Amino acid sequence: MSGRDSMQQPLVKPIDVAALRRDFPVLDLKVKDKPLIFLDNAASSQMPKQVIERWVKYRSAQHANIHRAVHYLSETATAEYEAARRKVQAFLNAREERECIFTSGTTDGINLVAHGYGRKFFAAGDEIILTTLEHHSNIVPWQMVAEEKGAKIRVVPVNDRGELLVDEYRKLFSRNTRFVAMTHVSNALGTINPVKEMVAIAHEHGVPVLVDGAQAAPHLKVDVQDLDCDFYAFSGHKVCGPTGIGVLYGKAALLEKMQPFKGGGDMILSVTFDKTTYAQIPAKFEAGTPPIGEAITLGAALDYLSGIGLDRIAAHETDLLDYATDRFNRLPGVRLIGTAEKKAAVLSFAVEGVHPHDVGSLLNDDGVAIRTGHHCAQPVMQRFKVPATCRASFAFYNTTDEVDALVASIGRVQKLFA
Amino acid sequence: MDSRALYQEMILEHNKKPRNWGMLADATHKAEGLNPLCGDHIHLSLKLNGGQVEAVGFEGEACAICKASASMMTVAVKGKSRTDAELMVQEFRDMTTGKLDTHAPHHLGRLTVFAGVSDLPTRVKCAILPWHTLHAAFAGSDTASTE
Numbered sequence: 001m002s003g004r005d006s007m008q009q010p011l012v013k014p015i016d017v018a019a020l021r022r023d024f025p026v027l028d029l030k031v032k033d034k035p036l037i038f039l040d041n042a043a044s045s046q047m048p049k050q051v052i053e054r055w056v057k058y059r060s061a062q063h064a065n066i067h068r069a070v071h072y073l074s075e076t077a078t079a080e081y082e083a084a085r086r087k088v089q090a091f092l093n094a095r096e097e098r099e100c101i102f103t104s105g106t107t108d109g110i111n112l113v114a115h116g117y118g119r120k121f122f123a124a125g126d127e128i129i130l131t132t133l134e135h136h137s138n139i140v141p142w143q144m145v146a147e148e149k150g151a152k153i154r155v156v157p158v159n160d161r162g163e164l165l166v167d168e169y170r171k172l173f174s175r176n177t178r179f180v181a182m183t184h185v186s187n188a189l190g191t192i193n194p195v196k197e198m199v200a201i202a203h204e205h206g207v208p209v210l211v212d213g214a215q216a217a218p219h220l221k222v223d224v225q226d227l228d229c230d231f232y233a234f235s236g237h238k239v240c241g242p243t244g245i246g247v248l249y250g251k252a253a254l255l256e257k258m259q260p261f262k263g264g265g266d267m268i269l270s271v272t273f274d275k276t277t278y279a280q281i282p283a284k285f286e287a288g289t290p291p292i293g294e295a296i297t298l299g300a301a302l303d304y305l306s307g308i309g310l311d312r313i314a315a316h317e318t319d320l321l322d323y324a325t326d327r328f329n330r331l332p333g334v335r336l337i338g339t340a341e342k343k344a345a346v347l348s349f350a351v352e353g354v355h356p357h358d359v360g361s362l363l364n365d366d367g368v369a370i371r372t373g374h375h376c377a378q379p380v381m382q383r384f385k386v387p388a389t390c391r392a393s394f395a396f397y398n399t400t401d402e403v404d405a406l407v408a409s410i411g412r413v414q415k416l417f418a
Numbered sequence: 419m420d421s422r423a424l425y426q427e428m429i430l431e432h433n434k435k436p437r438n439w440g441m442l443a444d445a446t447h448k449a450e451g452l453n454p455l456c457g458d459h460i461h462l463s464l465k466l467n468g469g470q471v472e473a474v475g476f477e478g479e480a481c482a483i484c485k486a487s488a489s490m491m492t493v494a495v496k497g498k499s500r501t502d503a504e505l506m507v508q509e510f511r512d513m514t515t516g517k518l519d520t521h522a523p524h525h526l527g528r529l530t531v532f533a534g535v536s537d538l539p540t541r542v543k544c545a546i547l548p549w550h551t552l553h554a555a556f557a558g559s560d561t562a563s564t565e
Contacts, residue, residue, distance in 0.1 A: 032420065355481035357456040361421040361541060373456050381457075387479045388457040416425055417433075417482075 012312045020308065021397050023048035034367030037402045042187055042346055042393030043371050044237045045218055047301070051240055054300035058293045066292055067266055067283075081292050084299030085282070088247050091302045092232060093223040099255065101248045101282045102295050106214040107137040109233030109248030110181070112285060113210050114141035116258035118179065124150030126178040129202075131156040131164055132383050133186040133193070136376040138212045142181055151178070158383060162189040162338035169198060173205045180209040184216035184232075188377040188391065189338025190321075190346030192220070199229050208254060214238055218395070219317055219344045221310040224249050236294060241301030245294035248285070255281045262287040313396040317345035320394050324403045331407065333414055337384050345394035348375075351410060354417045356388045362416065366409040419537045425482065428490075428531050433482035438492035442475045451478075451551030451562040453543050458484040458564075462551045471495050471503055481544050483535065488548035490529055500556055507549045514545050 021027050026046045029036040038046060058080070064073035066081050082097075089097040103109040122128070128142050130153055139153075146153055154177075156169040164182075180202045185192050199209045208230035216222055217234035224232050231254070236245035250258075260267055260278055264287035269277040278284045305313065324347055328336055333352040351359050360372035371391045374381045381387060392406055441448075445463035452459050460478030464471060474492045478485075491510075495503040506525050512518035513526060516536035520526075535545045543564035554562035 355456075355485075357458070357481035357541075357544065358425070358483070361538070362425070365420045365422050387459065416422070417430065 012309070012315045015308060015312045015316050015396060017316065017397065017399055020048075021399075023050060023304075024397055025049060025052070027397065031367040031369075032365060037366075037368045037405050039392040039394060039398065039402065039406060040369045040371045041218070041395040041398075042215060042238070042375075042391065044243070045240050045395050046397070047240055047242070048304055050304050051242075051297055051301045055242065055293060055297045058296050062296075063293060065289055077292055077296075080296045080299075081290070084295045087299040087302045088249075091217075091222070091306060092247075092249050093225050094249050095225060096252060098281050099249055099252050101250065101255070101285045102290050103233070103246040103248050103285075104244055104291065105235040105237070105246035106212060106233045107141075107246075109231075109246055110138055110210065110212065111141045112248055112261040113181075113231050113233075113250070113258075114145045116261045116285070117208075117254065118142070118145035118151075119148065120257075120259045122146070122149040122151045122178055125176055126151040127154050127172075127174060127176045128152070129154045129156060129169070129172050129177060129180045129182075129207075131169075131182045131193070132158045132379050133162070133164065133183055133189065133191060134181070134377070134379070135183065135187050135212065135214070136378070137214075138181050138183060138210075139379070142179075152176075155379075156182070158191075161340050162186065162191045162380075162384075163340045164191070164193055164198075166194060166197065166201075170201055173201075173207070177202075177205055177207050180207055181212070182209065183212040183214075184222070185213075185219065185344045185346075186338070186377070186380070187215045187346075188375040188380040188389065189340065189348050190215075190343040190393075191338060191340040192216070192342040192344055194342075195229065196227050199227055203228065215344060215346075218305070218313075219310075220314045230254055236298040236301065239298070239301050240304060241298040242291075242294045244291045245298045247298075250281075252281060255285070260284050260287065264288040266290075308396065316396050317394055320398055320400065320403065321345040321347070323400050324392070324394070324406075327403060327407050331410065334410065337386060337389050345398075347392045348389040349392075350386055350389055351413060351417075354413055356390045358417075359390045359410070359413050362413045363406070363409045366405065366412070368406055368409050370406075419534060421538055421541065424532075424534045424538065424541070426531055428528065429482060429486040432486035432489040436476075436485055436489040438475050438489065438496070440475050440477055442473050444473075445475075447555040447558065449551045449555035449560055449562055451547045451554070451564075453480075453484070453547050453564045455540075455543065455564070456481060458544055458547050460484065460488055460548060460551060462488070462548065462555050464552075464555050466500065469500050471498050471500065476548070480547070483532075483541055483544040484547050487532060487545045488551075490531075491548045491552065494527065494529060495552065503552065504556060507553050510549045511546060514542050 210231035356372035465473040550562040
């Protein structure tokens with residue numbers, strides 16, 4: 001973030017990065033005899049020992065199926081699973097815990113809404129607004145339901161910095177607009193979108209908004225009541241938790257109107273071959289045996305992040321981003337893609353004359369892990385006329401020394417291709 | 419192994435100055451190759467005359483491994499019969515997946531510079547894509563994919 005005025009930031013106590021790094025066993029790993037420098041946190045973040053230990057505890061002494069049997073283990077697992085839901089509620093500042101549904105991840109949460117809401121309420125001629133910055137997982141489910149219903153997709157454009165054009169967004173609304181789905185933070189560029197403002201605009205038109213929070217939840221304090229969004233989805237494995245678990249927040253009134261996404265056990269009140277009565281939320285949307293241990297472990301991950309403080313995490317990551325942006329701006333032959341005023345700690349970049357895939361392979365020789373490719377955001381690549389980018393994405397456990405190592409490694413790539 | 423070892427002079431040079439760059443105006447066979455993982459995307463055109471590869475051209479957006487592989491492939495198959503070229507496709511696939519004994523007789527010549535890719539699973543697809551695309555062009559299908 002260029003031009004950040006630290007005087008205007010709320011003062012937070014800096015995190016002790018060295019101490020926090022000791023929580024992460026993987027950070028001791030050597031790759032090709034060099035210390036691992038993990039800069040692919042936007043794809044999946046690493047797990048601290050406190051979270052790993054929670055997983056082991058569940059697996060060692062608390063596992064049974066939930067919401068069913070009356071025996072000790074089942075009661076324990078059920079209590080811990082529901083306790084994890086309350087942790088999610090607190091993390092998002094949701095009004096009620098029943099508004100927090102466990103899913104398998106962000107993609108699953110978006111599909112739940114596309115099917116549960118879209119298939120019930122969309123009709124031919126209706127319009128769904130998406131943005132250029134969406135991950136494929138917030139495009140394809142809407143295209144599928146739009147195709148089925150004869151609805152249309154409208155897209156919010158971005159400027160050359162990778163910022164959404166809010167005035168253009170306003171103009172997309174018509175009496176046919178039924179839904180808005182938008183990302184909080186762009187996975188490909190790092191842009192932090194003005195979600196609160198955009199939700200308010202949608203609500204002026206009586207249109208509900210789903211926010212893809214996969215890239216926001218690990219990096220900034222999310223308050224769904226303050227944003228006033230109708231749905232908010234995020235993934236466990238990007239917030240130092242496990243894969244296979246995620247959360248969909250939805251306003252209770254909307255969730256109650258929706259049809260279930262999946263049918264099965266645990267989501268019913270009663271079943272006969274003539275009629276099934278669905279359970280109340282959240283059970284209505286949690287068919288089958290959920291990933292119980294994953295949910296409980298996610299709860300521990302949210303405790304871990306909250307224990308550090310999302311404001312302190314954001315402050316450290318902003319410092320890292322400022323430092324890295326400055327270093328990159330002074331690197332000849334390297335172009336940053338995505339230079340939004342408000343950015344999460346993501347650097348998407350192109351090295352002149354070197355394909356991103358070659359950059360990624362060669363950086364790996366130096367133990368530096370970045371992501372290369374289209375980042376499941378092909379419309380972003382098309383907008384910026386690049387086939388792919390290199391992406392370094394930071395977490396609170398990354399350091400300026402690691403930024404220096406990244407920059408040095410890029411220098412070696414340029415030398416090889418000179 | 420280090421991927422750096424793969425980026426030998428010959429590969430870097432072909433990446434910088436690809437041979438047979440550009441599509442043929444009088445192509446008899448064409449195919450498009452796509453590697454969705456990293457975004458390698460090439461177009462290949464061939465002019466077959468009596469079962470001989472009389473001319474070949476390619477263009478596209480690809481990483482150095484893919485582009486050099488395509489460039490060296492076009493040099494290698496130009497003037498060859500379709501049968502000989504298909505044999506090279508098979509041998510190249512076998513080499514990059516570690517199934518070809520490069521010390522035994524083969525027809526790949528300098529293309530053995532890509533043998534090291536078999537130790538880099540994420541890059542095998544880059545090297546192989548042009549060859550898949552050549553095979554698709556011969557077979558008369560429009561597209562090849564590494565997925």
